[in-house]
Amino acid sequence: MSVFVWIESFAGRAVTSSWEALGAARIIAEAQATDVTALVFGENASAIAAEAGQFGAANAIVCQDEYLREYRLESYAALLSELVATHGPSTVVAVANNRGRELLASAAVDCDSGLIAEAIELRFEDGRIIGKRPAYAGKVLMEMRANTATTFVTIRARAFPAAAPADSAAPALEMVNAIEAAEAVATEIDSFATEAGRVSLSDAAIIVSGGRGMANNPKAAPDGLRGDDAAIWKARDGYENTLRPLADVLGAAIGASRAAVDAGYISYDHQVGQTGKVVNPDLYIACGISGAIQHQAGMRGSKVIVAINKDPEAPIFKLARYGIVGDLYDIVPALTAALRQRLAD
Amino acid sequence: MHVATFTRSTPDTAARVWVDANGNVTWGDVATVVNPWDEYSLEETIVQAKAGGGESTVIAIGSDLHNDALKHSMAMGVANALRVEEPTADMNDSLVWSALAAGAIRKIGAVDLVIFGKESVDLATDQHTYQLARRLGWTMLSYVSAILEADYPAGTIKVEKMLEQGKQVVSARLPAVISVMKGINEPRYPNFLGIRKAAKATIPVWTAADLGIELPRAATAILGFANPPERDQSSEIINAGDLEANTRALVDRLFEEKVL
Numbered sequence: 001m002s003v004f005v006w007i008e009s010f011a012g013r014a015v016t017s018s019w020e021a022l023g024a025a026r027i028i029a030e031a032q033a034t035d036v037t038a039l040v041f042g043e044n045a046s047a048i049a050a051e052a053g054q055f056g057a058a059n060a061i062v063c064q065d066e067y068l069r070e071y072r073l074e075s076y077a078a079l080l081s082e083l084v085a086t087h088g089p090s091t092v093v094a095v096a097n098n099r100g101r102e103l104l105a106s107a108a109v110d111c112d113s114g115l116i117a118e119a120i121e122l123r124f125e126d127g128r129i130i131g132k133r134p135a136y137a138g139k140v141l142m143e144m145r146a147n148t149a150t151t152f153v154t155i156r157a158r159a160f161p162a163a164a165p166a167d168s169a170a171p172a173l174e175m176v177n178a179i180e181a182a183e184a185v186a187t188e189i190d191s192f193a194t195e196a197g198r199v200s201l202s203d204a205a206i207i208v209s210g211g212r213g214m215a216n217n218p219k220a221a222p223d224g225l226r227g228d229d230a231a232i233w234k235a236r237d238g239y240e241n242t243l244r245p246l247a248d249v250l251g252a253a254i255g256a257s258r259a260a261v262d263a264g265y266i267s268y269d270h271q272v273g274q275t276g277k278v279v280n281p282d283l284y285i286a287c288g289i290s291g292a293i294q295h296q297a298g299m300r301g302s303k304v305i306v307a308i309n310k311d312p313e314a315p316i317f318k319l320a321r322y323g324i325v326g327d328l329y330d331i332v333p334a335l336t337a338a339l340r341q342r343l344a345d
Numbered sequence: 346m347h348v349a350t351f352t353r354s355t356p357d358t359a360a361r362v363w364v365d366a367n368g369n370v371t372w373g374d375v376a377t378v379v380n381p382w383d384e385y386s387l388e389e390t391i392v393q394a395k396a397g398g399g400e401s402t403v404i405a406i407g408s409d410l411h412n413d414a415l416k417h418s419m420a421m422g423v424a425n426a427l428r429v430e431e432p433t434a435d436m437n438d439s440l441v442w443s444a445l446a447a448g449a450i451r452k453i454g455a456v457d458l459v460i461f462g463k464e465s466v467d468l469a470t471d472q473h474t475y476q477l478a479r480r481l482g483w484t485m486l487s488y489v490s491a492i493l494e495a496d497y498p499a500g501t502i503k504v505e506k507m508l509e510q511g512k513q514v515v516s517a518r519l520p521a522v523i524s525v526m527k528g529i530n531e532p533r534y535p536n537f538l539g540i541r542k543a544a545k546a547t548i549p550v551w552t553a554a555d556l557g558i559e560l561p562r563a564a565t566a567i568l569g570f571a572n573p574p575e576r577d578q579s580s581e582i583i584n585a586g587d588l589e590a591n592t593r594a595l596v597d598r599l600f601e602e603k604v605l
């Protein structure tokens with residue numbers, strides 16, 4: 001009745017948010033007086049399992065098969081479901097990111113088990129997990145539980161603290177083989193492109209975000225650009241040369257409002273909000289964003305919100321802990337300079 | 346060739362939603378809209394069905410609250426709509442939901458592709474999508490940002506999909522379930538003819554018995570809803586003098602808050 005935690009890896013390394021899943025697994029194991037078993041599949045799995053041991057996993061189930069080298073939903077879910085059937089864990093935990101969500105939801109079907117998705121808090125009644133999760137874009141919270149022997153739980157990124165290093169012995173390793181069902185694997189990965197060196201929005205501790213106000217860049221657009229094209233040029237220049245330096249000083253990710261995305265100022269993967277990403281960083285700096293309710297849905301969980309806007313009536317100031325009224329093209333460079341100086345001291 | 350899609354009605358994203366004294370979620374008398382993420386899946390359904398020279402069907406699982414979303418889908422141009430409602434089922438449970446959804450797809454028969462929106466803005470689990478694919482035993486491709494090729498007679502599809510770490514191009518066999526992202530297309534607005542056609546349509550309702558399935562036991566239970574705790578509303582507009590003084594004061598505050 002151990003607690004299973006899926007340690008996601010990418011290119012042979014553990015994805016850092018996996019340590020938050022391990023942190024949640026340890027909380028569950030403590031409440032249920034049991035231990036944690038890390039599941040590690042794919043490239044470099046043994047080394048990652050050893051790392052999981054340092055963060056408090058007592059056991060690890062490792063599959064190093066070439067067949068599972070690349071993550072594929074079908075083959076990963078087949079092995080996970082088999083392990084649940086043979087080991088009967090009380091719980092299976094993973095982070096609610098693209099892969100964790102689909103993997104646990106699929107295995108929950110195979111195992112006829114209940115899934116609590118995107119939990120932000122857990123409590124226990126007689127050892128049974130009760131998960132709290134946001135619904136209606138965080139406007140209400142709901143509590144739910146599974147009534148099956150195994151509970152599947154995905155946790156929202158940054159909602160649980162990462163597991164602290166534990167001075168435990170090396171985890172007890174169990175090596176397993178992949179479940180080969182070649183005909184079940186109907187997908188081939190043809191290519192992969194990554195934006196190297198960029199901080200991911202969902203994991204970021206600090207986010208600097210720009211909205212439609214980014215188009216009011218005082219810099220002149222190149223000759224020949226007019227109207228929307230000039231606005232796009234100005235906004236893009238602003239993200240690169242005004243917001244990016246601030247983000248770099250802070251080690252922050254760059255976010256955006258939907259208005260900025262729809263206008264073509266920045267790509268959709270930066271959008272924060274109800275139809276973008278939900279983020280909960282320690283610090284969220286909103287620049288030239290009015291603070292529409294759909295934007296708030298994506299960022300109101302941030303610990304400290306700072307608003308920079310030239311309109312003192314902008315709704316974002318009601319949500320923000322700190323605000324400065326003024327032109328972002330004056331304030332952001334000054335803030336970047338003040339931070340550089342302070343961090344150098 | 347047949348493309349199916351699922352949709353639901355959700356409260357308007359600008360609506361205030363709260364838990365009333367009886368513990369029920371309410372949004373007053375604000376209208377519902379088609380789940381905003383589904384505008385993209387509905388558009389893609391229309392586009393793919395046309396490209397493949399086939400049929401399109403939109404399905405909602407649940408009460409007649411979802412008829413509005415179905416009518417909107419038809420007004421956009423999805424050819425057929427149907428609703429599955431089973432009074433004895435716990436519609437909040439995703440294993441029950443996916444059993445009904447899989448039953449509906451099997452009853453339609455010969456579906457090549459099921460297209461979902463990324464998630465629903467109210468419950469936002471996206472587990473419905475994966476659990477349907479798993480029940481059907483079909484290929485699952487999530488967070489598709491472009492369909493690069495689809496050869497329905499040959500039963501193959503090639504898509505670009507999003508990961509936290511970047512973009513992947515993946516080839517897969519049909520039939521498949523996919524979820525699509527904003528940006529995959531420009532959703533159309535319903536036109537006058539579409540709205541008139543949808544208004545006249547009667548939407549068939551299927552029960553578990555019509556689908557010929559046995560319902561699984563619900564694996565989860567919702568214990569209750571609550572309003573979130575009030576945010577610490579204290580706001581400070583920093584006005585320490587000139588630009589440098591203001592930004593220096595802000596940096597001081599951020600250090601005091603220990604977020605730097």
Ligand SMILES: Cc1cc2nc3c(=O)[nH]c(=O)nc-3n(C[C@H](O)[C@H](O)[C@H](O)COP(=O)(O)OP(=O)(O)OC[C@H]3O[C@@H](n4cnc5c(N)ncnc54)[C@H](O)[C@@H]3O)c2cc1C
Pocket residue numbers: 210211212213214216217256257258259260271272273274275276277287288289290291292293294295298308309310311314326327328329358381
């Ligand atoms: C179904 C639905 C889903 C949606 N989903 C999302 C979502 O996921 N995310 C999202 O963000 N929105 C979403 N929206 C859109 C949302 O309603 C707003 O339209 C959007 O958030 C506005 O973006 P904005 O604040 O950048 O633009 P605006 O509202 O136009 O605000 C721009 C702000 O910039 C300020 N400004 C201008 N120039 C400067 C300057 N030089 N210096 C300082 N300040 C300046 C202005 O005072 C203003 O407050 C959604 C809407 C709908 C209907």
Ligand SMILES: Nc1ncnc2c1ncn2[C@@H]1O[C@H](COP(=O)(O)O)[C@@H](O)[C@H]1O
Pocket residue numbers: 351352353380382383386404405406407461462463464465468469470471472473474
């Ligand atoms: N009751 C429902 N009927 C039809 N489609 C639904 C229903 N609930 C969710 N969906 C669809 O499933 C997808 C994922 O939703 P969710 O799993 O709720 O985030 C969305 O595109 C929804 O439109």
